[in-house]
Amino acid sequence: xxxxxxxxxxxxxxxxxxxxxxxxxxxxxxxxxxxxxxxxxxxxxxxxxxxxxxxxxxxxxxxxxxxxxxxxxxxxxxxxxxxxxxxxxxxxxxxxxxxxxxxxxxxxxxxxxxxxxxxxxxxxxxxxxxxxxxxxxxxxxxxxxxxxxxxxxxxxxxxxxxxxxxxxxxxxxxxxxxxxxxxxxxxxxxxxxxxxxxxxxxxxxxxxxxxxxxxxxxxxxxxxxxxxxxxxxxxxxxxxxxxxxxxxxxxxxxxxxxxxxxxxxxxxxxxxxxxxxxxxxxxxxxxxxxxxxxxxxxxxxxxxxxxxxxxxxxxxxxxxxxxxxxxxxxxxxxxxxxxxxxxxxxxxxxxxxxxxxxxxxxxxxxxxxxxxxxxxxxxxxxxxxxxxxxxxxxxxxxxxxxxxxxxxxxxxxxxxxxxxxxxxxxxxxxxxxxxxxxxxxxxxxxxxxxxxxxxxxxxxxxxxxxxxxxxxxxxxxxxxxxxxxxxxxxxxxxxxxxxxxxxxxx
Amino acid sequence: xxxxxxxxxxxxxxxxxxxxxxxxxxxxxxxxxxxxxxxxxxxxxxxxxxxxxxxxxxxxxxxxxxxxxxxxxxxxxxxxxxxxxxxxxxxxxxxxxxxxxxxxxxxxxxxxxxxxxxxxxxxxxxxxxxxxxxxxxxxxxxxxxxxxxxxxxxxxxxxxxxxxxxxxxxxxxxxxxxxxxxxxxxxxxxxxxxxxxxxxxxxxxxxxxxxxxxxxxxxxxxxxxxxxxxxxxxxxxxxxxxxxxxxxxxxxxxxxxxxxxxxxxxxxxxxxxxxxxxxxxxxxxxxxxxxxxxxxxxxxxxxxxxxxxxxxxxxxxxxxxxxxxxxxxxxxxxxxxxx
Numbered sequence: 001x002x003x004x005x006x007x008x009x010x011x012x013x014x015x016x017x018x019x020x021x022x023x024x025x026x027x028x029x030x031x032x033x034x035x036x037x038x039x040x041x042x043x044x045x046x047x048x049x050x051x052x053x054x055x056x057x058x059x060x061x062x063x064x065x066x067x068x069x070x071x072x073x074x075x076x077x078x079x080x081x082x083x084x085x086x087x088x089x090x091x092x093x094x095x096x097x098x099x100x101x102x103x104x105x106x107x108x109x110x111x112x113x114x115x116x117x118x119x120x121x122x123x124x125x126x127x128x129x130x131x132x133x134x135x136x137x138x139x140x141x142x143x144x145x146x147x148x149x150x151x152x153x154x155x156x157x158x159x160x161x162x163x164x165x166x167x168x169x170x171x172x173x174x175x176x177x178x179x180x181x182x183x184x185x186x187x188x189x190x191x192x193x194x195x196x197x198x199x200x201x202x203x204x205x206x207x208x209x210x211x212x213x214x215x216x217x218x219x220x221x222x223x224x225x226x227x228x229x230x231x232x233x234x235x236x237x238x239x240x241x242x243x244x245x246x247x248x249x250x251x252x253x254x255x256x257x258x259x260x261x262x263x264x265x266x267x268x269x270x271x272x273x274x275x276x277x278x279x280x281x282x283x284x285x286x287x288x289x290x291x292x293x294x295x296x297x298x299x300x301x302x303x304x305x306x307x308x309x310x311x312x313x314x315x316x317x318x319x320x321x322x323x324x325x326x327x328x329x330x331x332x333x334x335x336x337x338x339x340x341x342x343x344x345x346x347x348x349x350x351x352x353x354x355x356x357x358x359x360x361x362x363x364x365x366x367x368x369x370x371x372x373x374x375x376x377x378x379x380x381x382x383x384x385x386x387x388x389x390x391x392x393x394x395x396x397x398x399x400x401x402x403x404x405x406x407x408x409x410x411x412x413x414x415x416x417x418x419x420x421x422x423x424x425x426x427x428x429x430x431x432x433x434x435x436x437x438x439x440x441x442x443x444x445x446x447x448x449x450x451x452x453x454x455x456x457x458x459x460x461x462x463x464x465x466x467x468x469x470x471x472x473x474x475x476x477x478x479x480x481x482x483x484x485x486x487x488x489x490x491x492x493x494x495x496x497x498x499x500x501x502x503x504x505x506x
Numbered sequence: 507x508x509x510x511x512x513x514x515x516x517x518x519x520x521x522x523x524x525x526x527x528x529x530x531x532x533x534x535x536x537x538x539x540x541x542x543x544x545x546x547x548x549x550x551x552x553x554x555x556x557x558x559x560x561x562x563x564x565x566x567x568x569x570x571x572x573x574x575x576x577x578x579x580x581x582x583x584x585x586x587x588x589x590x591x592x593x594x595x596x597x598x599x600x601x602x603x604x605x606x607x608x609x610x611x612x613x614x615x616x617x618x619x620x621x622x623x624x625x626x627x628x629x630x631x632x633x634x635x636x637x638x639x640x641x642x643x644x645x646x647x648x649x650x651x652x653x654x655x656x657x658x659x660x661x662x663x664x665x666x667x668x669x670x671x672x673x674x675x676x677x678x679x680x681x682x683x684x685x686x687x688x689x690x691x692x693x694x695x696x697x698x699x700x701x702x703x704x705x706x707x708x709x710x711x712x713x714x715x716x717x718x719x720x721x722x723x724x725x726x727x728x729x730x731x732x733x734x735x736x737x738x739x740x741x742x743x744x745x746x747x748x749x750x751x752x753x754x755x756x757x758x759x760x761x762x763x764x765x766x767x768x769x770x771x772x773x774x775x776x777x778x779x780x781x782x783x784x785x786x787x788x789x790x791x792x793x794x795x796x797x798x799x800x801x802x803x804x805x806x807x808x809x810x811x812x813x814x815x816x817x818x819x820x821x822x823x824x825x826x827x828x829x830x831x832x833x834x835x836x837x838x839x840x841x842x843x844x845x
Contacts, residue, residue, distance in 0.1 A: 310732060334734035348732055351725040353792045362722055363733045365715040372714045416733065 005068035007032040007197050008053075008084075008166060013062035015048055022048040023059070024221035030166065035188060035198045037208040037230055039242060040218035046201055049218070050168045053199070054086040055079035085159035086168040093151055093158075095144030100125040102143050103158045128157040131190075133183050148175040156187065167191065168199040173207060177295045178496075185211050205235055217241045242437075250440035251468035252447035254488075255287075262286050263322075265455040266338075266424045268307060271316035276302040277479035279316060284424065284455040289446065291458045291470030291487065293495050299479035300459040301343050304426045307457070308340045309333040320424060334363060339417030341410065343428040343459075349413045350401055357383040357397040360415045367419075386415040390445055407431075407438030414445065424455045431465060443469055463492045463499075475499060540786045543837060544801040551805060555812045562815050570694055576807035577700035578603075578758045579777050580800060584707040585751030586778040587799040589744050591711070593724040593791025594649040596748045598638060598656035599755075599778055603771030605660040606630040606756035611673040611766030620679045623760060628753035634660055635749015639742035657775070664768035673766040684761045696758050703754065708796040720744060724791025780827065781806055784834035805830070 009029040015022050023045045030036045040046050051057040053064075055073035064071055066082055073079045079086075093102050100122045101108075109120040125139040134153045137146065143154060152172060159167050169188075173181045188198050188211055202208060208215060212230030216223055217238065224241050264283035272279040277299035284290045294300050305311045307318050312328030319325065326332040342348035351359055360383040361368065368379040383397040392404075392411040401412055410430060417425060427446065431439045446469060450456050460466050466473055467487050475483040475498040483498050555563035562568055582599050589596045609615065610627040618625075634656060641652040675681060682688055683695050690698070711717040719740045722730040731737045752771075759770055783789055784805070785798025806827060813823045 308732070330731060331734050331736060340732055342732060347726070347728060349729050351722055351729060351792070353725050353788075354721070358718065358721075362718065362730070362735070365718055369715050372716055374713055374715060374718065376713075 009065045011063045013059045015059050026223045030197045033192050033195045034213040035211050037212040037215045038201045044218040045221040083165035085164045087155045089170040093143045098140050100139035103161050149180045166197045170201045252444045267319040271313050274314045286453045289450050289456040289470045291466035291473045293466045294476030298476040304428050337423035339422035340426045341413045352402045355398050356401050359401045359412050363416050364420045386419040406433040427458045463495050551808045559815045572811045573697045574694045576803050577696045578755050580700045580803040581703045581751050581755045583778040583781045583799045583803050585748035587782045587794050589748050590782050590787050591724045591794025592720045592744050597653040597775045599752050600771035600774035601657040601660035602634040602752040603756045604664040606753050607766040607770045608664045608667045627757040631749045631753020635746040639745030643738040643741035668768045675764050780831050
């Protein structure tokens with residue numbers, strides 16, 4: 001039998017941006033009908049590689065062969081014509097158009113060349129949605145009204161509306177709940193059994209074990225390993241290849257103290273918001289890390305933002321040091337010593353055009369100013385001290401914050417509150433978008449801040465993170481606390497049971 | 507406990523050497539590519555003016571005229587720069603200048619003399635800014651719409667007050683400020699006002715918490731709110747500031763023209779926005795430069811002057827202005843992507 005050429009083979013791809021060599025001779029080959037996983041830390045070159053594959057970036061050197069023939073992907077349209085579709089992490093849908101219009105955007109079924117045949121578009125969209133296991137999505141609805149998970153389905157339907165042979169999925173599970181992830185995997189299975197190849201990017205190693213056929217690991221713009229068997233390569237090896245080290249999660253040790261002694265620093269009494277979460281009571285003492293575990297949509301972020309005053313509660317109150325906060329006022333919360341590291345770091349916390357210094361000092365400007373006049377030397381000095389304390393890299397607070405890695409951007413946010421003298425830290429998904437290697441360092445920072453007397457309230461969708469870092473865990477399900485226990489008495493399995501079933505399964 | 511995995515390789519943030527650099531180098535670093543290219547354009551224009559009309563263009567009187575004309579729109583542009591830096595827009599500046607100038611020159615106001623005119627111009631400007639600010643900050647109206655409504659209303663009110671007639675100013679102390687006798691070392695008082703407003707504006711934007719908050723609100727309003735900044739109050743102040751600048755500009759225009767007219771300040775909004783944009787202020791907010799705005803104003807007034815001296819009609823001027831705006835934005839995009 002003659003050897004079948006791979007569906008796609010990329011050879012020696014390089015791509016440089018001003019000051020950065022993003023890809024440094026990457027090889028990737030993908031067979032028809034396989035799930036090829038792409039692994040690597042942030043900045044390893046994954047995004048650049050898939051943008052080259054999608055025709056969004058032109059490689060500086062290197063060749064791309066498609067079904068054995070050399071091709072040039074001049075534009076996203078050129079890639080799409082060949083049958084390469086990409087589902088980006090940041091979904092590229094038009095919110096004000098309907099599901100059907102989005103699915104057929106750019107290739108609308110038309111009569112006489114320009115009259116859009118809406119009925120045909122809706123019918124074919126219904127078909128696609130059914131195939132994707134989501135017949136409940138109405139093709140006539142506006143995409144902006146859909147949940148993140150549903151939008152992802154629409155994005156996938158759009159990819160399938162073309163005659164695709166290869167689909168690139170960039171962290172498709174990041175915004176999904178476990179049962180939605182199951183549906184995603186079923187779809188991936190359907191696609192591959194129909195001969196479509198899937199390039200799957202994820203941070204979650206267990207997902208790659210479940211659905212991957214082969215793995216290519218990128219590090220610093222190079223493929224350090226290509227085409228490894230996904231199911232049998234030991235996790236330790238994969239992590240070692242990604243990081244150059246043999247650690248996955250390292251949690252700092254809990255102090256052997258009994259935290260029950262101190263008075264609660266943060267106290268939440270009957271706090272509720274209609275339709276988001278039910279009356280909630282919790283306390284956090286100085287030195288304590290309390291974790292909220294729950295699924296996406298269980299009200300975790302909403303709870304943090306309401307405590308912080310960014311949302312107005314429909315009932316209940318928040319007390320700091322026994323004094324009630326003005327509800328719905330961020331400024332009151334900040335004055336009382338609260339600080340929030342929000343889930344969407346770039347959208348909710350950082351001033352991306354500004355330097356690290358200005359991002360750190362923004363909440364404490366009155367400390368370096370007299371009569372509104374800023375003492376810039378004092379500002380720089382304080383920012384330097386705060387960022388050094390968290391070992392933020394590079395050790396130069398004058399660089400633009402956008403040039404920092406995810407972990408260091410998170411440190412910049414923490415430095416902001418450290419400088420402010422914040423006493424209650426609210427952390428919403430603190431390690432989202434943070435490299436595996438940098439996570440352990442962030443965990444250590446959070447624990448150290450707690451040891452120094454801060455009260456920390458932590459929200460994370462990664463159960464091991466909550467269990468590893470927190471002293472006490474509240475398990476949330478559909479906006480309600482279903483269980484509270486010291487972290488050491490819980491394990492991942494039990495938390496997941498609680499999160500799914502809502503009752504302690506023991 | 508653990509080593510940092512890999513230092514960020516993104517080398518766009520070059521690490522400047524910490525040692526004491528010579529003064530000129532600090533100056534060069536601060537005067538970024540954009541400012542230098544604007545200065546280059548201005549120099550080229552002066553060269554063109556000097557070559558095409560050597561006697562007339564470089565004449566002291568002509569240069570004084572150029573600067574005086576630029577001063578009025580310049581003061582408006584300083585206010586506009588703040589608003590745009592915060593992610594907003596103020597389309598009503600020209601109409602506010604018109605309303606303030608006619609309100610300050612009614613027969614009734616002129617009875618109070620110099621102080622009456624100055625006070626009225628400034629108060630009318632600030633009051634219009636207050637309305638804009640309240641609608642935008644607390645009424646959650648889109649700045650484009652709120653200030654468009656103000657544009658229409660203020661122009662209408664100005665017409666109603668004047669009934670379309672020019673209101674001649676009869677206060678000698680006001681008119682004297684426009685005379686050559688009032689020039690100090692050859693500098694017209696209006697140019698000095700512009701210089702003072704520019705310096706104060708630069709200091710506020712670059713050296714005060716107010717400036718920082720303006721930039722923060724424009725760069726990421728949600729992040730600014732969650733960082734504890736009172737975003738709404740800041741927005742209110744910014745439109746007040748723009749209104750104040752319009753009031754000052756109206757007073758300058760009264761001095762310059764010796765009158766108040768409801769057609770004053772026509773299309774100032776476009777000139778001010780254009781000057782700010784070619785100067786390097788981001789229309790989307792988050793980055794603003796007073797220096798750039800002032801250079802933008804000077805470039806536009808110089809062009810107007812050169813064209814007028816060469817007997818080119820205003821239609822040609824408009825086309826040239828449009829071309830310059832496009833060219834400036836294209837150049838900026840190029841420099842932005844390579845730095």
